[in-house]
Each structure stands twice: as C-alpha cells, then as structure tokens.
Amino acid sequence: MLSSSMHNASSDTLLRIYEHILDRMNEGVHVIDADGTTIVYNSKMTELESMTRQDVLHKPLAEVFQFPSGQESTLLTCLRTGNSIRNTRQTYFNDKQKEISTINNTYPIIENGKIIGAMEIANDVTKMERLIRENLLQKNGSRYTFEHIIGRSGPILDVIENAKRAARTSSSVLVVGETGAGKELFVQSIHNASLRASGPLISQNCAALPDSLIEGLLFGTARGAFTGAVERPGLFEQAEGGTLFLDEINSLSMPLQAKLLRALQEKSIRRIGDTKDRSIDVRIIAAINEDPVEAIANSHLRKDLYYRLGVVTLFLPPLRERKEDIPMLVSHFIEKYNELFQMEVRSISDEVLQFFIQHDWPGNVRELQHLIEGAMNLMIDESTIRYEHLPLHFLRRMPAASVTIEQPSPPALPFVDEGKPLKETMQEFETAYIHHVVERYNGNISRAAKELQISRQSLQYRLRKLGIKG
Numbered sequence: 001m002l003s004s005s006m007h008n009a010s011s012d013t014l015l016r017i018y019e020h021i022l023d024r025m026n027e028g029v030h031v032i033d034a035d036g037t038t039i040v041y042n043s044k045m046t047e048l049e050s051m052t053r054q055d056v057l058h059k060p061l062a063e064v065f066q067f068p069s070g071q072e073s074t075l076l077t078c079l080r081t082g083n084s085i086r087n088t089r090q091t092y093f094n095d096k097q098k099e100i101s102t103i104n105n106t107y108p109i110i111e112n113g114k115i116i117g118a119m120e121i122a123n124d125v126t127k128m129e130r131l132i133r134e135n136l137l138q139k140n141g142s143r144y145t146f147e148h149i150i151g152r153s154g155p156i157l158d159v160i161e162n163a164k165r166a167a168r169t170s171s172s173v174l175v176v177g178e179t180g181a182g183k184e185l186f187v188q189s190i191h192n193a194s195l196r197a198s199g200p201l202i203s204q205n206c207a208a209l210p211d212s213l214i215e216g217l218l219f220g221t222a223r224g225a226f227t228g229a230v231e232r233p234g235l236f237e238q239a240e241g242g243t244l245f246l247d248e249i250n251s252l253s254m255p256l257q258a259k260l261l262r263a264l265q266e267k268s269i270r271r272i273g274d275t276k277d278r279s280i281d282v283r284i285i286a287a288i289n290e291d292p293v294e295a296i297a298n299s300h301l302r303k304d305l306y307y308r309l310g311v312v313t314l315f316l317p318p319l320r321e322r323k324e325d326i327p328m329l330v331s332h333f334i335e336k337y338n339e340l341f342q343m344e345v346r347s348i349s350d351e352v353l354q355f356f357i358q359h360d361w362p363g364n365v366r367e368l369q370h371l372i373e374g375a376m377n378l379m380i381d382e383s384t385i386r387y388e389h390l391p392l393h394f395l396r397r398m399p400a401a402s403v404t405i406e407q408p409s410p411p412a413l414p415f416v417d418e419g420k421p422l423k424e425t426m427q428e429f430e431t432a433y434i435h436h437v438v439e440r441y442n443g444n445i446s447r448a449a450k451e452l453q454i455s456r457q458s459l460q461y462r463l464r465k466l467g468i469k470g
C-alpha cells in the first residue's frame, strides 16, 4: 500500500516516512555503516541508552560507548564477522558512564556479497524482566482445582486419579500432553490439592525466553555476577514451600537441564556468580508437549533429567481419545459464556454434535472452548448453536453425507495407497502397522513394544497419539 500510494513521492519524503515509522517502534534500532559510524538511531534507542540523537548520529560507535574490558559491541562484532547474533544480553556504558543493559538481535547488512553495515534491534532488559515478573504474578492466581476438570471418560478419570495421588506427595511430576489438553489445569489442581497449597505456585514457560535470561531467572543472580547484575533471588527461591511449574521443559538447553537436575538432586541452588549454596524446599512439576522418549531421542530432553522428573508421569489424553466427554464439555462452556455474555443458549444442534464427535481436535479442549465462544458471539436471541455459527474453515471439513459417530476400524495389515502425500501415507502406515502388531499380541503392550523395538512408554504414547485402542 505504501509503495503504490507513495509511488510519486520523492525519496526524501520516503526517508522521512521511514524515520517516522522507526520512531514509533517499541524496540531500539541502531544501524552503523561499514566504518562503524552510526547512521540510524531511533527514538526508542535514545530512551534505552539515555542519549540524544546528536550524541550518537554520524559518530563512530566505538567513541561514544564503552564496553567492559575484553568485550566488543555486538554491532561491531557483527560488522567484523558478518554473522548475526541473536538474543544476546549486552551491558555497556554511555558517555556519561551510565550503565545500559539490553537484549539484542544484531544482523549484518550485506549487499552484493559485501558487508555494508550492521543493524541492531534492542529491547530493554530491565523492562523485559519486569514484564516477565508481572506476567508471573498474574499467572500465579492458581485458580483451578480438580473440580474444574470436566470429563467422565475412562482415560481422563485415570489421569485425575493418578494426579490426586501425586498431590499427596512432594515427588516431581512430569505432565505430558498436546497443546490445549489441560496441562496447566492439572498442574494447578495438583498444587492446590497438595500440602503446599498455601505456598506459592510459580510458573515459568521455558520456551518463552532466551537461555541467558532464563538461567538468571530460575537460579537468581549475585551482585556483580556479570556487569549490571543485581542481588536477586530466582524462581526456585521464590517458590520456597510451594511448587515450581516449568512448562515446555524440552526447550531448555542441555547445560541448563543438567543444572536443573543438580538442583533437584541436591535440593539446593546457587545464584549465578554466588559462592554460597542455598537449600530449597520446592516441588517441581514439568510439562512437555511431545513424547518424552522422542524428546530424548531428538536431544530435547536429557535422559537423566527425565528419570528424575518422571517419578510420576501423567499422560493427558488428547480430546479425540475421549470423545464421550465432548457433550459435557460443550455444556460446561455454554454455561460459562452464557454467564459472561449474559446469554441464554441451551444446546447445540445434533448435526453440530455429530460434527464435533467426528472432528480430530488438534487444539484439544482449548479448540472446543474457542469454537463455542466464537459461535456464541455470532448468535442473537437464539438458543441452539447450529452450523452457521461455526467458522468457515470448520464447515469446509464437513462431509456432505450424513456423519456417523462410529469410526472405521483401522485395517489389520499395513497398506499403501498410491498418490497420497508422504506424510499422510507414513502416518497411515504407522497406525496400521502398530495396530496390527498390538492385535497380534492380543493387546499386550510390552510384547508389542518389544517386537517394534521401542519402549513400552513410547508405544503407549503412539497408541494415544494415533488414536488406537491398546
């Protein structure tokens, strides 16, 4: 749009427009040319570095800012090496000796194979850390209890029972489940049913932050651990007497997983840069959204950490494996949004129910919840959710013929259907073959796993994932 309407604008006008855009950005932008002289310096950057534009623009960067000995500006490193530098924390000083800490993404600017400059997109660390903290506090309203978990199907009742048992102890728990399957719900319920309920429940998503930040956040920092470090307890210490929930644990780097394992084994932590160990009394619950056995094979999860964490492992069944719970969940969400939207919706049509029962629910309960919420947004004085209230991409998947609840049973022997995409064919083959082998051993998982040369747990996970009854 900009290019067509601005077609005739002079390059001068265009430049000014780019400047306006840059100055509206929430990230600092700093660009240097091939000589290391600043040529772009946006408004947010002046804020982050407490500088004016005149202080910095058209001056050699190395003369304006000072870096701790042995360190070089990420911009200059990038200019020298031609490699981009991602999510790196940097602490340095401006010309008034004020200390600045930023988290940067730095990229070389290359034209015709030549490095003609480098650019940096910077975020304020202190602000970012504050945001994380605020986010934590909000999330810590650990509202859910076992009563909030809807479902009476065998698979969900089994996990609830195991989770309730786990709530009586302080053992580590590993919650395995697809997105939207209720991991957060279970973690909160366990905490709230445990003796630690009066203590804090601290949650941290390990995928949300770069390693450099998460380590300090988890273990805390001692003053002077690195330039700009303040004395601060980490989440382990903040969760004292309570529960620390580490979500998406498979995103932690291997060295950090090793450090976490040490903390679990020794029941003590050491703040970064500190010399003192501090003992901790914290229960760890971790969550993972992939099969742990696969995660280990793919180097996303350390085996030793898995053994330590998975003292209790809860496999949350995906919604497609407990479709009998759908009517109950539907009523639950209708009630919830009736109250919230001041509406009086009573039911869903039979056709919609049939469709819900046929659907695969890759987004699990969250997907169902959003669907009901979306549908109710489209209703005016109606009491039944019907087709037309469902989003188009859902309706497109609706078979033209009438839908039946029964699923066709998978063929006993593997088959190959030509002309299909590889992924689909592989999945069909996997389903059929696993089914075939499990049948052959009359549902004996251990023996079937042995034949397939995978672990029992991995087979169980696959059975769940592929929707095969063991």
Ligand SMILES: Nc1ncnc2c1ncn2[C@@H]1O[C@H](COP(=O)(O)OP(=O)(O)OP(=O)(O)O)[C@@H](O)[C@H]1O
Pocket (backbone or CB within 6 Å): 148, 149, 150, 151, 177, 178, 179, 180, 181, 182, 183, 184, 185, 186, 289, 365, 366, 369
């Ligand atoms: N059994 C259930 N009964 C009632 N509500 C549920 C159930 N399972 C999930 N939900 C609801 O579905 C939504 C998603 O659940 P939750 O946040 O616990 O999923 P998750 O497994 O942590 O997902 P993600 O991996 O995406 O973080 C929440 O609003 C939650 O309240």
Ligand SMILES: [Mg+2]
Pocket (backbone or CB within 6 Å): 183, 184, 247
């Ligand atoms: Mg979650």
